[in-house]
Amino acid sequence: MSIALKIEQEQFIQKKxxxxxxxxxxxxxxxxxxxxxxxxxxxxxxxxDTRQKVADGLAQLDRGEGLDGESVIARLKEQVRM
Structure with missing residues (x-):
């Protein structure tokens, strides 16, 4: 395999x-x-990990464990004030 490097890449290698x-x-x-x-x-x-968290969150919502948007926004605003 032959690879052609850009001048910047060659300079980077030389610097290293x-x-x-x-x-x-x-x-x-x-x-x-x-x-x-x-x-x-x-x-x-x-x-x-992110896919698992999304799946867990969706399962929580299916079980009715979710929060409405207004509650979440209120909590976030409260955390920012701290």
Whole structure:
């Protein structure tokens, strides 16, 4: 596989190499991919958690445990005043 980098990306890699933290461009790129993978995992977990929270909230509403909008707004305004 061949990848063409933009000049800004090449400059970024060179900056990282000059910092002394990395000894090769491959190390910089490997770290970038590792961080991207980590970010994707966090996003997937956040998405799964959010979907579960929505499902829980909808189940609460189905059981009649919801609050009307005016009550929620009043609570939020009260919290902002604190």
């Amino acid at each position: 190499l000059k910092s002394g933290k990395y000894s090769s461009a491959d190390e910089v790129i490997f770290e970038a991919f590792r961080l991207l993978e980590e970010r994707d995992k966090h996003y997937e977990q956040w998405l799964q």
